[in-house]
Amino acid sequence: MKPVPEQLEYLLRATDRVVPRAELEALLELGRPLRVKLGVDPTAPDVTLGWAVVFDLLRRFQEMGHVAVLIIGDFTAQVGDPSGRSETRQRLTAAEVRGYADSCLEMLRPLLLEERLEIRYNSEWLGSMGMEDVLTLTSNVTVSRILEREDFANRLTANEPVSMIEMMYPLLQGYDSVAIEADIELGGADQLWNLLVGRDIQSRNGQQPQVAVTVPLLVGTDGTRKMSQSYGNYISVRDEPAEMFGKAMSIPDDAMESYFVLAARYREDEAADITRRVAAGELHPGDIKRRLAREIVAIYWGDDAAPEAEAAFDRVFREGETPEDVETFTIDDTDPVWLPGLLRDTGLVSSTSDGRRMIAQGAVKLDGERVEGEEIARGTLVGSVLQVGKRRFVELVNGS
Amino acid sequence: MKPVPEQLEYLLRATDRVVPRAELEALLELGRPLRVKLGVDPTAPDVTLGWAVVFDLLRRFQEMGHVAVLIIGDFTAQVGDPSGRSETRQRLTAAEVRGYADSCLEMLRPLLLEERLEIRYNSEWLGSMGMEDVLTLTSNVTVSRILEREDFANRLTANEPVSMIEMMYPLLQGYDSVAIEADIELGGADQLWNLLVGRDIQSRNGQQPQVAVTVPLLVGTDGTRKMSQSYGNYISVRDEPAEMFGKAMSIPDDAMESYFVLAARYREDEAADITRRVAAGELHPGDIKRRLAREIVAIYWGDDAAPEAEAAFDRVFREGETPEDVETFTIDDTDPVWLPGLLRDTGLVSSTSDGRRMIAQGAVKLDGERVEGEEIARGTLVGSVLQVGKRRFVELVNGS
Numbered sequence: 147m148k149p150v151p152e153q154l155e156y157l158l159r160a161t162d163r164v165v166p167r168a169e170l171e172a173l174l175e176l177g178r179p180l181r182v183k184l185g186v187d188p189t190a191p192d193v194t195l196g197w198a199v200v201f202d203l204l205r206r207f208q209e210m211g212h213v214a215v216l217i218i219g220d221f222t223a224q225v226g227d228p229s230g231r232s233e234t235r236q237r238l239t240a241a242e243v244r245g246y247a248d249s250c251l252e253m254l255r256p257l258l259l260e261e262r263l264e265i266r267y268n269s270e271w272l273g274s275m276g277m278e279d280v281l282t283l284t285s286n287v288t289v290s291r292i293l294e295r296e297d298f299a300n301r302l303t304a305n306e307p308v309s310m311i312e313m314m315y316p317l318l319q320g321y322d323s324v325a326i327e328a329d330i331e332l333g334g335a336d337q338l339w340n341l342l343v344g345r346d347i348q349s350r351n352g353q354q355p356q357v358a359v360t361v362p363l364l365v366g367t368d369g370t371r372k373m374s375q376s377y378g379n380y381i382s383v384r385d386e387p388a389e390m391f392g393k394a395m396s397i398p399d400d401a402m403e404s405y406f407v408l409a410a411r412y413r414e415d416e417a418a419d420i421t422r423r424v425a426a427g428e429l430h431p432g433d434i435k436r437r438l439a440r441e442i443v444a445i446y447w448g449d450d451a452a453p454e455a456e457a458a459f460d461r462v463f464r465e466g467e468t469p470e471d472v473e474t475f476t477i478d479d480t481d482p483v484w485l486p487g488l489l490r491d492t493g494l495v496s497s498t499s500d501g502r503r504m505i506a507q508g509a510v511k512l513d514g515e516r517v518e519g520e521e522i523a524r525g526t527l528v529g530s531v532l533q534v535g536k537r538r539f540v541e542l543v544n545g546s
Numbered sequence: 547m548k549p550v551p552e553q554l555e556y557l558l559r560a561t562d563r564v565v566p567r568a569e570l571e572a573l574l575e576l577g578r579p580l581r582v583k584l585g586v587d588p589t590a591p592d593v594t595l596g597w598a599v600v601f602d603l604l605r606r607f608q609e610m611g612h613v614a615v616l617i618i619g620d621f622t623a624q625v626g627d628p629s630g631r632s633e634t635r636q637r638l639t640a641a642e643v644r645g646y647a648d649s650c651l652e653m654l655r656p657l658l659l660e661e662r663l664e665i666r667y668n669s670e671w672l673g674s675m676g677m678e679d680v681l682t683l684t685s686n687v688t689v690s691r692i693l694e695r696e697d698f699a700n701r702l703t704a705n706e707p708v709s710m711i712e713m714m715y716p717l718l719q720g721y722d723s724v725a726i727e728a729d730i731e732l733g734g735a736d737q738l739w740n741l742l743v744g745r746d747i748q749s750r751n752g753q754q755p756q757v758a759v760t761v762p763l764l765v766g767t768d769g770t771r772k773m774s775q776s777y778g779n780y781i782s783v784r785d786e787p788a789e790m791f792g793k794a795m796s797i798p799d800d801a802m803e804s805y806f807v808l809a810a811r812y813r814e815d816e817a818a819d820i821t822r823r824v825a826a827g828e829l830h831p832g833d834i835k836r837r838l839a840r841e842i843v844a845i846y847w848g849d850d851a852a853p854e855a856e857a858a859f860d861r862v863f864r865e866g867e868t869p870e871d872v873e874t875f876t877i878d879d880t881d882p883v884w885l886p887g888l889l890r891d892t893g894l895v896s897s898t899s900d901g902r903r904m905i906a907q908g909a910v911k912l913d914g915e916r917v918e919g920e921e922i923a924r925g926t927l928v929g930s931v932l933q934v935g936k937r938r939f940v941e942l943v944n945g946s
Contacts, residue, residue, distance in 0.1 A: 237685070281625060281714060288708060309688055310692065
């Protein structure tokens, strides 16, 4: 293994907090492969560049010889992490979660090394717990510890309901650390509190408590809120190159520096230097954003894909054309056609509810004209180009 | 069944709150036997006159044709009701609880009618719950509902720890109401909040919510705190007549009126009248307290036992003698003897920790002399009278 200072420099690039820092150094001094936990709850079908930030960190731990223990929170996803929430989540069914888990895992694996990778599902230990175990778990934590949590405190102060089930979430994800004997746990900055509850629960179960390492949250393409599938302000790791390029071009200028660091893997000093030079008029913000967008596409699709994506983007945006390689989709012969279902079937949106939202937002067009209402005569559709937002198109053709 | 107004008059004698009152009347109007829940957690070996108050009420429901559903909280006892607590309870083991349950039930059954009596143990439904069921249960209640609870709020404000397991208690006892389909639940005044959580949980489980009926708390023989085995200020339903009589004589004068109503089953107007006549100098408080003590003994030991108990009390107290019927106890031949163990074995105290407390308080005497220290030479003990407090004696004899 590499010397500790070298490991620290590589690992802690673009991280937010290390709690407690001294314990991380002591762990690395042990010279053994550490067990580094990262828990992801499959509550949505996609993986965003926001998630990719913490996966980059996990991969760096693998590169330094440590073991990545990726926990697919198939059980906790059914409970729902209340972090940062202003209301109680709807509970997902086991079937929904299974579908999301498969889809996420397919996208997540390429972000990590195949060696020193352990993938576990937390239903393995949580699903078989009985009432007695649950009670013992609740006896490990005080109410005030849970209420310290900022989002709970805010909601309670505002007299907004917090369900008791939300207080269970931190205990369950904390028990994951006991089950896999984590040395370190990684998470987004908004997960720090959850990670620290994990420390408490490990201590109460006779384990050395894990060190918490967090990464900054990547802001969404709107430049204001955290990137999230529920806010619709995200870039997916499986967005097609042109789509990914276009979304990256849509971020506000003042989000560029953090995107360079968190999404394009630039060093913090390099990114700061770019910002300085843009401010000084030495670089043009538009050119810089193109560089950022190309870098992001290159990470997920390879170096060759970047210039192609840029060219496609230019055709659509600069020249107001539909892209040359519009895919076709054969519509079936029901009449009228239920548009949210068609949008999902074409892949233009990820779900019918997403489709309905897009229609309601006026983001769905047919041959460039905004569509209103959810039912459309089949004859109107055949031969037209259906479009969602600025960059997703499909040409509808007749199957018969 | 009797007309509703007549039932109400009989049932609501000496009760505290009925929530909601209109629903109780509507239930009685149905004209069917109602299911009346009373949950008791066997957390101590004895049954006090404090418990007897609510059992009186339950028996009155039986007399009116309704069904008493007595829930032995063998599962919830292991969790611990935080009501009125200023700190987290020690969790009891299953074996301790089973012992207490048997002992309590033996004392409780005579307080009720044998007909229209259903006895259930809540481990039946709670013990088999899995994690999923627990989570569904927690999703039924909001955090603020639980934190409304005065004792939690007080402890949290004072920065005293409240364990998460204590927040589970109200949910579990509330689920009991779902399991047995309670129409009404009875409890002490300090249980009202628990009973109302039961209403919430029934509603969330598609049941008509129960009506909560509470009784006032009986003050302990110290005249200040609630009667409780943990405070040692209690009269047990199985105290021997002379002991029971003596304890009743020890209550402060200003507690007499509530004892007449809650422990001696007087009507509230009768009890108020006695207080008025004592205050006016028409009745002597000492005579009245004797009447109260005789009435209480008569309830648990029959009318004939009352004058005997009074005579025995007089011999000990007025004449400073040991009672004539002192029991003997054969001490074993360990030397020295561990006094707390001996006190428990003789039945003078209920546990060794109780024994240690009594020694520390200077309440243990040997031939009238206060005993200090916990180990005593066997030779000193043989042939002596061992005494706890003013009214409990045993003569120690040699077995060999």
